[in-house]
Amino acid sequence: MDTEVVVVGAGPVGLMVAAELRLAGVDVVVLERLAEPAPHPKALGLHARTLEQLAMRGLAGPFLSGGARIPAWHFGFLSEKVDLTRLDSPYPFLLAFPQHRTEAILAGRARELGARIVRGEAVTGLAPTGVSVRVGTEGRSWEAGWVVGADGAGSTVRKAAGIGFPGTDADTWAYLGDVRADAAPEPGYGVQNEKGALIVAPLPDGLRRFTGFDPARQDPAHRGLTLDELEETVTRISGVDFGLRDPEWLTTFGNATRVAADYRRGRVLLAGDSAHMHFPAGGVGLNLGLQDAMNLGWKLAAVVQGRAPDALLDTYGAERRPWGEDVAEHTLAQTALITATNPTGQALRALLSGLVRTLPDLSLLLARRLSALDVHYPVPGAHPLVGTRVAEAPLADGRPLVEGKTVIRPDGYVWWATDGDETPPDLGVAFGG
Numbered sequence: 001m002d003t004e005v006v007v008v009g010a011g012p013v014g015l016m017v018a019a020e021l022r023l024a025g026v027d028v029v030v031l032e033r034l035a036e037p038a039p040h041p042k043a044l045g046l047h048a049r050t051l052e053q054l055a056m057r058g059l060a061g062p063f064l065s066g067g068a069r070i071p072a073w074h075f076g077f078l079s080e081k082v083d084l085t086r087l088d089s090p091y092p093f094l095l096a097f098p099q100h101r102t103e104a105i106l107a108g109r110a111r112e113l114g115a116r117i118v119r120g121e122a123v124t125g126l127a128p129t130g131v132s133v134r135v136g137t138e139g140r141s142w143e144a145g146w147v148v149g150a151d152g153a154g155s156t157v158r159k160a161a162g163i164g165f166p167g168t169d170a171d172t173w174a175y176l177g178d179v180r181a182d183a184a185p186e187p188g189y190g191v192q193n194e195k196g197a198l199i200v201a202p203l204p205d206g207l208r209r210f211t212g213f214d215p216a217r218q219d220p221a222h223r224g225l226t227l228d229e230l231e232e233t234v235t236r237i238s239g240v241d242f243g244l245r246d247p248e249w250l251t252t253f254g255n256a257t258r259v260a261a262d263y264r265r266g267r268v269l270l271a272g273d274s275a276h277m278h279f280p281a282g283g284v285g286l287n288l289g290l291q292d293a294m295n296l297g298w299k300l301a302a303v304v305q306g307r308a309p310d311a312l313l314d315t316y317g318a319e320r321r322p323w324g325e326d327v328a329e330h331t332l333a334q335t336a337l338i339t340a341t342n343p344t345g346q347a348l349r350a351l352l353s354g355l356v357r358t359l360p361d362l363s364l365l366l367a368r369r370l371s372a373l374d375v376h377y378p379v380p381g382a383h384p385l386v387g388t389r390v391a392e393a394p395l396a397d398g399r400p401l402v403e404g405k406t407v408i409r410p411d412g413y414v415w416w417a418t419d420g421d422e423t424p425p426d427l428g429v430a431f432g433g
């Protein structure tokens with residue numbers, strides 16, 4: 001055996017899984033096909049639940065000190081933004097923080113904890129042997145007890161494991177330009193009208209991301225984007241000439257939406273975009289994946305080290321897959337709102353914006369959904385607190401915590417609770433203590 005676990009993909013999710021495994025002392029190798037990290041940030045934001053979980057590991061500091069706090073964010077580009085300041089979290093905001101910086105912090109953390117990250121190693125297939133999995137790459141093969149596929153939406157691991165990826169193909173295309181602007185609008189600027197949709201998000205070093213939907217550029221045969229095309233689209237939709245220049249990244253992306261049929265097949269597990277893909281509306285995809293990693297890491301470590309039965313790993317997909325489907329559903333709904341440029345759609349949007357403005361509880365409900373504070377893992381028949389979220393808990397060592405009459409899991413959810421005099425079962429010893 002070359003290692004206990006191979007993680008395929010050194011994106012944010014693979015790196016987080018590797019760090020969590022190392023925290024428990026599991027031997028882990030991360031195989032990444034790219035020789036160097038990708039230069040352009042896809043995700044731009046970290047939501048409240050992700051920040052809570054990073055804080056539990058003592059990791060929130062570099063993120064909080066290096067990102068801007070955005071108090072309200074878009075749901076479906078509605079004109080009324082969703083108020084994040086009322087979230088019941090120590091982090092009632094969206095933190096603007098580009099993905100490549102997140103990856104650099106997580107790579108540093110994984111390495112510091114002892115993970116081996118091998119770059120330029122593209123995985124080509126898997127061969128399960130019963131007690132291990134052979135992971136084939138272009139150059140050699142690695143034998144591991146377990147494999148985590150964190151290799152993105154086109155996942156080789158998912159395909160090799162024979163796990164289906166049902167859902168819908170892209171029928172809508174968005175534009176994206178990371179550029180400088182002579183007349184930059186304030187961060188969070190957004191417009192949606194009969195001509196299309198645009199939001200502007202902040203990036204470091206004076207860059208801005210101009211992104212949105214242009215109904216006039218939906219030809220599937222023309223998927224490139226030039227600076228002139230971006231400028232024309234943005235000016236036509238917003239009515240403002242921002243003087244766009246110095247592009248760093250110009251691209252288009254679609255709204256294909258899929259959730260893996262299973263998150264586990266034997267000794268192979270999926271996490272992040274390999275398990276779910278969707279339109280990046282609301283800025284939730286990376287967050288969803290990091291929360292997968294937090295759920296999976298301690299469970300896989302406990303099973304690898306013989307401290308928990310194999311069945312604990314089945315709870316990973318049982319708990320996380322419904323939340324992947326939840327995100328697939330609300331990002332499809334947001335896509336419908338973003339692309340609603342005809343009079344009927346405009347009327348629907350005006351109605352919904354009015355409701356979000358006048359019903360603070362609706363705004364809060366949408367804010368909790370975007371920020372994943374509504375995620376919970378109920379256990380039928382158990383105490384009602386079991387599976388509920390704990391916002392703040394010192395879980396830096398990744399082990400369960402006994403707090404009065406509750407036991408808190410390493411990913412920050414109540415695991416056991418009582419109203420009576422019972423003492424907690426020895427879950428710490430069984431599953432990670």
Ligand SMILES: Cc1cc2nc3c(=O)[nH]c(=O)nc-3n(C[C@H](O)[C@H](O)[C@H](O)COP(=O)(O)OP(=O)(O)OC[C@H]3O[C@@H](n4cnc5c(N)ncnc54)[C@H](O)[C@@H]3O)c2cc1C
Binds near residue numbers: 121123155
């Ligand atoms: C334009 C855009 C904007 C977005 N904005 C946001 C946002 O604001 N907020 C948000 O939360 N999310 C956002 N997302 C989504 C977010 O970027 C993804 O959810 C996130 O990157 C998923 O991380 P991951 O680690 O699962 O996968 P990835 O980031 O895709 O990483 C997978 C890694 O696996 C490697 N790999 C692939 N195949 C192999 C192989 N065969 N062998 C070895 N390595 C392999 C890849 O090179 C890559 O490094 C956005 C996405 C896009 C496209």
